[in-house]
Amino acid sequence: MHAQSAGDAPLVIGGRAYRSRLLVGTGKYRDFAHTRAAIDASGAEIVTIAIRRTNLGQHPGEPNLLDVLPPTRFTILPNTAGCYTADDAVRTLRLARELLDGHDLVKLEVLGDRDTLYPNMPETLRAAERLVKDGFRVMVYCADDPVQARILEDLGCVAIMPLASLIGSGMGILNPWNLGLIIDRAKVPVIVDAGVGTASDAAIAMELGCDGVLMNTAIAAAGDPVRMADAMGKAVVAGREAFLAGRMPRKFYGASPSSPTSGLIGRADGGGG
């Protein structure tokens, strides 16, 4: 387990506190054993599972991911990967609630097209409204649009999850300014979801003030997923520490010597550098 930043509050989502601010996916691994090994190395406590692609008991007799990731140990976050309409997403999460004995913390994603996997925001808003009314605690994958993010929060979503870049692209954070606007306004946790490629991306998300980071491909598709998972866990803690510490002000195109400039031996001009 990667240490929580000293003196930091836990991440609270839907009324439950977590020490780790790294959330991970479960897809794209060679087998369930590798999935578990990488998740253990990441220190993540919340793991998201694509209900349409993973057996959680809907296919009796086949390997069940819950045997490898027991809900007694992990918070299971069913997600609607592969859903393109609000109807599909709502139906999928109702199935998940049945399979998981009434579990109601879910990740909503309604995709807009098969090339970009960009969120379809009108359908996402429709689904979020229905799910919240139906008693779900909804964490929602969304565009990095501050207005849409605020509408989702007003609808009652428990976490806002803007993309860093396209799902599976590993392109990192393409619009830190929009993320900053979302973070400044949100009263629920903001968790960057999708597009993280390497540890520095995760650290930057946390330095920006995100409450957490969700990722899958950067770990599962790494040369050594267990090692990358460990690196991601450390990066999230390091980024959070830097955010809490408060970065120095930037000096755009203005240097400032890092050593004293007065009283230098044998120099009348102060030197510097």
Ligand SMILES: CC(=O)[C@@H](O)[C@H](O)COP(=O)(O)O
């Ligand atoms: C696992 C999951 O929920 C994905 O839909 C998510 O958006 C992660 O994206 P990356 O694979 O780019 O990390």
